Amino acid sequence: MSRNRDYGKSMHQLIGEMYPICRSITGNGVRETLEIIRSRIPLEVVEIPTGEKVFDWQVPKEWNINEAWIKDSAGRKIVDFADLNLHVMSYSIPVNKKVTLSELKKHLFSLPEQPGLVPHKTSYFSEHWGFCMTHNQLKALEEDTYHVYIDSSLKEGSLTYGELFIEGETREEVLISTHTCHPSLCNDNLSGISIAVHLAEQLLKQYQLRYSYRFLFIPATIGAITWLAKNEKVVDKIKYGLILSCLGDPGRSMTFKKSRSGEADIDRIVEKALSDTKGPYEIREFEPVGYDERQFCSPGFNLPVGLLMRTPYGEFPEYHTSADNPDFVRPESLADSLSKLEEILYIIEHNDSYLNQNPRCEPFLGKRGLYSLSGGKNKTNIDQEAVLWTLNYSDGEHSLLDISRKSGLSFRNIARAAEALMQIDLLKPAE
Amino acid sequence: MSRNRDYGKSMHQLIGEMYPICRSITGNGVRETLEIIRSRIPLEVVEIPTGEKVFDWQVPKEWNINEAWIKDSAGRKIVDFADLNLHVMSYSIPVNKKVTLSELKKHLFSLPEQPGLVPHKTSYFSEHWGFCMTHNQLKALEEDTYHVYIDSSLKEGSLTYGELFIEGETREEVLISTHTCHPSLCNDNLSGISIAVHLAEQLLKQYQLRYSYRFLFIPATIGAITWLAKNEKVVDKIKYGLILSCLGDPGRSMTFKKSRSGEADIDRIVEKALSDTKGPYEIREFEPVGYDERQFCSPGFNLPVGLLMRTPYGEFPEYHTSADNPDFVRPESLADSLSKLEEILYIIEHNDSYLNQNPRCEPFLGKRGLYSLSGGKNKTNIDQEAVLWTLNYSDGEHSLLDISRKSGLSFRNIARAAEALMQIDLLKPAE
Amino acid sequence: MSRNRDYGKSMHQLIGEMYPICRSITGNGVRETLEIIRSRIPLEVVEIPTGEKVFDWQVPKEWNINEAWIKDSAGRKIVDFADLNLHVMSYSIPVNKKVTLSELKKHLFSLPEQPGLVPHKTSYFSEHWGFCMTHNQLKALEEDTYHVYIDSSLKEGSLTYGELFIEGETREEVLISTHTCHPSLCNDNLSGISIAVHLAEQLLKQYQLRYSYRFLFIPATIGAITWLAKNEKVVDKIKYGLILSCLGDPGRSMTFKKSRSGEADIDRIVEKALSDTKGPYEIREFEPVGYDERQFCSPGFNLPVGLLMRTPYGEFPEYHTSADNPDFVRPESLADSLSKLEEILYIIEHNDSYLNQNPRCEPFLGKRGLYSLSGGKNKTNIDQEAVLWTLNYSDGEHSLLDISRKSGLSFRNIARAAEALMQIDLLKPAE
Known part of the structure; x- marks a missing residue:
């Protein structure tokens, strides 16, 4: 809790630092912002020259301003x-x-x-x-x-964006993308930037990650188009993706706009994470208006990328006005949003399919050192119901996520049961 | 609106003209009715002799009456x-x-x-x-x-029915069938007859139709059975079908009884047309009781034929009584029913699948003369949201009908966007 | 009705007879109980010695008690x-x-x-x-x-269980299993035992059964595991299965916990039987906690076995207490539960798929001696609507159960119509 409170303050502070800068889709304001980020995480800053063809578009002229x-x-x-x-x-x-x-x-x-x-x-x-x-x-x-x-x-100049790739055990990727083109507006989208930076900091500290993580700090629309045009080979590696935006407002409810397919793993994972953590949330269907999910979910890519927000863009009165200032975004909202993201990543990192090694009837848990389980809860904090659900549905057709959704038990509860069952050889990885 | 008011009066007038005639499943009353219709549209009048075997049935004796x-x-x-x-x-x-x-x-x-x-x-x-x-x-x-x-x-005599075939660009057909066997009863079914006649008149005036249209004016049950027995080869061409009945009563709500499959294109099209036009409506599942959908949807044919009504047969107190007279049916109800049918036919004629020619990221609409779109609505009356939906889902797996249903936008809105995108080569027909 | 009242009294009397005996998962109390049952139905009593390996378990030591x-x-x-x-x-x-x-x-x-x-x-x-x-x-x-x-x-001793196999026309089986390990507790589960005995008595009196029936009177968990370990070859023959428990309490509502698949025929049959008979009912999804469905529905077997109850175990305050005594279970509840089971068995025995022999248009029912039908109900008690539904959907893809569910008509109504249509050769068995 106090850890989260500290993170909330830290994220809010970073927003305050970036707030005065005049960002746009190109220009020195973007570079200055990326420098601030690079002082915290080892961002690669990429410059794409004006005029370069990116699919149906061209990188525009660079805009800068001194005085007006x-x-x-x-x-x-x-x-x-x-x-x-x-x-x-x-x-x-x-x-x-x-x-x-x-x-x-x-x-x-x-x-x-x-x-x-x-x-x-x-x-x-x-x-x-x-x-x-x-x-x-x-x-x-x-x-x-x-x-x-x-x-x-x-x-003539260039379009500037930042990219951070954190390599995990596999090259399959989790994409975290956030737009950097808005001037002095906090919820949209210094909140997304600040949360992405803090999430990256956390991941960089972990010595073992199952998936690789790619963070993009890009101007909306033209930035996403440019990145996709330059990284077509990377696209197939993206297994899960999230756009981060509007994550600091005082609204209590989280909002997740699903990927285009509506049935991608990321959609089911986010819904479960929001359901497992406390607080209200709303799940919305994909529509081809919004932020950069428009590009990642264009039919030629159709990537499993959704949009995570608190109050959706355009639905809070401060949206795209001078009232979207540092007072509007709250440390506690930022911390709450980050904790939801952490839960999503927990599920991404731990979701897997197992095979019950004793599929005919229940195993005799008692003789296997899980005896104290049989009465219900026990001091190892592994729930007996979670053990039974995990055993019964670890049939090669249900992932831990599936089992947690089917049982109504939390993903962490099921994952802990699976871990305990792995240790006594009652589960093995599915393939 | 005044066009519709005129049509309403004209349809009501035609009902009045046919009302005094004593129709039955055979006989001179049917012939007299078909003569009136034939004075307006080039109906082929078909006589099938008594005793002819039609599937499990035989054409019955002809009945006539002079006095009683x-x-x-x-x-x-x-x-x-x-x-x-x-x-x-x-x-x-x-x-x-x-x-x-x-x-x-x-x-x-x-x-x-x-x-x-x-x-x-x-x-x-x-x-x-x-x-x-x-x-x-x-x-x-x-x-x-x-x-x-x-x-x-x-x-010994014959069973008489009327048929009008309007040839379109393809031989795939839209079947419009309405029963002619009821004596002096207006809603059931002079309303269906009169609307079919007016719809046929409109189609005859159009110099270009995508589908062929077949209108049947037949006695219920034995007429449908007879027509199907005589036209088995035609049946495969029927892509969409509607039975028209009870379309003039003052009930505000339209009712559509779906085809046997419940998931035929005609079912989805009628639901969308009723949803896009104003006024309440109800969609009902198929059941093998009712009108001639019983025959068209018998398991050996299982055609995509539904039943369009206002208040369903048997659910208005005037049904099958002397109160179902010219006062009971209303010009404005007839006009409203016709306008719903026109919307259904608009979707039938315009529904198609396209392929987005720039599927990776959004196209740069500005440079393609659709720039004024990007702010929202524009003077060409093409909605920006409709453009984005149509581009995103024109992936070979979604028809315009699918896109309009998914987006919640009207079919006409989507069809207009598709037309505009075709003109600038951003869409091509999917085939 | 008076037949049911008699059955209710008889079932309650049998519960009273078994009530004083001290049962457990092994021991003489179980043997004594099975003796009482064997005085009514020709039960085979099976003894499995202590120490015998049954999957992951071993048959435990036998427990007996004289005084305490x-x-x-x-x-x-x-x-x-x-x-x-x-x-x-x-x-x-x-x-x-x-x-x-x-x-x-x-x-x-x-x-x-x-x-x-x-x-x-x-x-x-x-x-x-x-x-x-x-x-x-x-x-x-x-x-x-x-x-x-x-x-x-x-x-050292043995685990004792009872088994009754009633051979039908096919070797495909209906499994009825009920646990015998509880001491002086009536609803859980002397009610299940008593109803199983009376149901077996009824089936033994019938000279023709389509399916074979297997009744198990076994201790919970270890008994089911033991039986499954000893009868793996039988398992493939189980087409439908029911666990009986908590069937005598005064609760008005029936509860059915579905099989693991949730879409097995037994699930749809029980739901239809409960819907067709009067009184409230609740359908619950499978979960791997409960009674012996845990074993029959373990992933290595995944049998179509559900659990039929009135008030579910653990949800009545008398559960597993001295208040679950002969006063708590009621003759009328037992009779009502038995009548629901009979309805389930009626559907199991009569569900089949047929082919309409006149699939193109409706047949002319009049000339086939079903003329009196055409006006609605008739003295043969065969509903005209049921005839039309049965004809229309006997297309090789719908069983009578499917048709009864689709139409909302009772299964018996549809089955009677099918029987009448078979007699006039309008239906034939589907394969």
């Missing part, structure tokens, strides 16, 4: 990028001119229904410029001549 | 076929004699629980005579000598 | 085996010594939450001694020197 503001005729800055990077539409081209209020308004974005919040806007694939402000501020603007100034650049 | 009444001893007609043809039991043999009240009562039918209504009775396959009257009238009959007179004939 | 009591220092018997055999823990080793209260208490068992009842305790596979008493009595014990005396023996 609007001044009124009295020279007062009415919005300033230096205050909040959301004030500038991401990928805004350079501009430096004086405009009337009505001309200015064509380039202003606000949220009439959330008049106190600044929206997040982007224009990645068509060249525009724009500013975002609160609707209250916009309504108060008077007729005037405004000086708009954006010192940005949109040039 | 009961007079009391004072010579007053107490019921008269000329007033309402329901007064005579269908297939009554000729009779001309004087009988006591108690003898007469053996041949009278009424509805004690609906004492103001005249029932519809038949005796097709055993030779009897009988009269139908209101229970109020029956109760009021006094001891007297009654003169019963039925000027009917039951002779 | 505790006396206080004044020589008063405070509990006496002669009053109630539950007072001695089953398989208690001999003891004859004086002990302090605190020493005594280590060997006493009671039910603090049911302070007026004596519990049932066993120690089959580890050598202990113990007494059971009410918690009220235990609490009232004062400091004293107590004389504990158990005149029992635990020696």
Whole structure:
């Protein structure tokens, strides 16, 4: 518990560190963010040059920004990028001119229904410029001549992403992917980044992992497309995959959006992990709108990749606004999300199929040193019911996950029983 | 809407025209009805002679009737076929004699629980005579000598049915069948006949149909058996089939009784069409009681034929009584039923499977002239979500119908997206 | 009804006769019980010697007991085996010594939450001694020197069980198994024994049985393991199996715990029989805890064996206590349970698949002497709907059980229709 509380604080702190940086789908903000991550885990930072063809797309020009503001005729800055990077539409081209209020308004974005919040806007694939402000501020603007100034650049450069591969006993992989393209927004998606970093730190400390783990820190859509285009040979190794996003909000319920097949092992594992751990959760079917599961689950790949969240994107009012700030994400939510992920990984690492070596009738557990079991619970903490379920269904057709789902007992309970039965040779690995 | 209102009136008018005719499973009333239909659509009228073997059955003798009444001893007609043809039991043999009240009562039918209504009775396959009257009238009959007179004939002749075949691009067929054997009863089944006629008129106007359409206007049971016996070679071409009946009553809900398999394309198409259009509906499983689906879905044929109704037969109190008259069926109900049928046919005509030509990751829609899509809805009225669903699931395993069901989007929405994607070569037909 | 009332009384009387006997998993109490059964049905009594290896187990030593009591220092018997055999823990080793209260208490068992009842305790596979008493009595014990005396023996001997095989037309078998190891406990399981005896009596009276029937009267767990070890060749013949237990309690609802597969014919048959007969019922999934279904449904056998009960074991407060006495089981409950079993056997004996000999369209039932059917019910008590369902689905893919389930009509209704259709050659057996 206190371990989790510490992790929660640590994850929240990392979010605070990354929060001020102006990220986009390319540019120095991404590089700066990946540097922070690389100070904690041995990330490989990859640069893919502008113009490179990635499936049906091309890597876009790189965008960077130094300064941006609007001044009124009295020279007062009415919005300033230096205050909040959301004030500038991401990928805004350079501009430096004086405009009337009505001309200015064509380039202003606000949220009439959330008049106190600044929206997040982007224009990645068509060249525009724009500013975002609160609707209250916009309504108060008077007729005037405004000086708009954006010192940005949109040039040949590269798309930057980070990748960490942790090799396990087999080359079969667990993919953990999280998007890095959002500017000062915390739940979407500094929460996903921070949790991924902490999870990677934990895995790096373990000297034995059954599966290999691949962490991706990539810009959404174009980043996933780029990575897939560059790593087609890796794709077949992906046995389980999770996109991490929106994992720090105060919502109590976890949400899992299943993979495209809806019946992949990852889908059943996440559902069991969420059911075994405390707290509400919701399982949703795949749909081809959302985050990078759109690319990993495109029909040509159809990978077993789902999306893990707390409150889903677009369903919390702070989504894509200035209210998605460090106060909105909570250490205890981050810690709870991480503990759910750990449970998922526990099942991934321990799920297997065994064969009951004494399949005809029950074995005589008493003479095999499991006698104290027969009355129910015992001091080894191995549940007698779990032993009987594990024996009965270890028939080569049911994995431990299947058995735990069928019995309604927790996966850990079944896995412990299987471990004890292995030790007395009543179970053997299935093939 | 005004088009539909016009159709509703026109269908109701046609019902009014056919209402007075005394139809049965054979005879001149059927011929007269088919003549009226043939004045609107190029029906082939088929005569199958009495005695012809049709599977386990024989075509029965032809029945005709000129006049029928009961007079009391004072010579007053107490019921008269000329007033309402329901007064005579269908297939009554000729009779001309004087009988006591108690003898007469053996041949009278009424509805004690609906004492103001005249029932519809038949005796097709055993030779009897009988009269139908209101229970109020029956109760009021006094001891007297009654003169019963039925000027009917039951002779060698033929069974008459109508058939219209509209050839489409393929010889695969859509079967629309409706029964013509009921006398002055409107919902069951002049409604089905009138809607079939109007639907045929619409299809005849279209210069391009994907499927061929076969309309049958046949007496129930023996007509379906006769047609199937004479058309065994056609049967394999039937890809979708609908029986039309009880489609004009004021009930708001549509009812679809599925085909025997319960999982035929027609079952899924009708459910989707009813779900996409407004108004309540109910889907029922097949059972081997009902109308001609009993024959089309007999195990030796097992055709994909369902039954479309509003309020199901036997579940409205006017069923098989004199209350099933022109006032009971409504122009707006007929129009609504027709519009549902049109939606079903729209799906039949447009359902197909496509292959996404860019299956790995999403295509870059922007550069392909679908850029305005990416924000959501656009002026081409093609929904962005529908585009993404159609791309993702056009994998050779999902038809547009499958995709529309999976996404919860309307079939038309998906079909429009598919059309737009075909035009920019992102989809190709799957075949 | 009066037949059932008589059976109820007779079953209750047999329970009363067996009640005083001290049964265990071995010993003379079992032999005495089997003798009573053998006075009614021609049971084969089998003795398997101590030490014989049965799969992973060994047949245990035989336990017998003559006398047992505790006396206080004044020589008063405070509990006496002669009053109630539950007072001695089953398989208690001999003891004859004086002990302090605190020493005594280590060997006493009671039910603090049911302070007026004596519990049932066993120690089959580890050598202990113990007494059971009410918690009220235990609490009232004062400091004293107590004389504990158990005149029992635990020696080489044998395990005794009873078996009755009734040969039918085929060697395919219906297994009826019931456990005989409980001392003076009525619902668990003299009720199962008594019902099995009466069912066997009925079957012995029938001169024609389609299936063979095998009745087992065996000690739980070790008895089932022993029988399976000795009868592996028989196992393949078991087509349907039922464990009988807890069938006399006043609970109104029947409970059926399905076989391991959950989709065996026995599972569907019992559900249909319980649905066709009146009264509530509950169907539960298999779990590898319970009675001898644990052994019959171990993965190496995986037999189609379920467990039929009224109130499930462990879910009535009298379970495994002195309150499970002859007053707790009711003649009317026993009779009701037996009538449910009879319905199950009726379906087992009559379920079959047929082929409609006139599969294209409905046959003309009128000309085949089934004319009176066509109006609905008739004096032959064969339902017209059942005839149509049976004809339509006798396609080689549906058994009568399938048809009865699909139609919602009772199995007997469908079976009668099939019988009538067989007689007029419209059905033939499917293979």
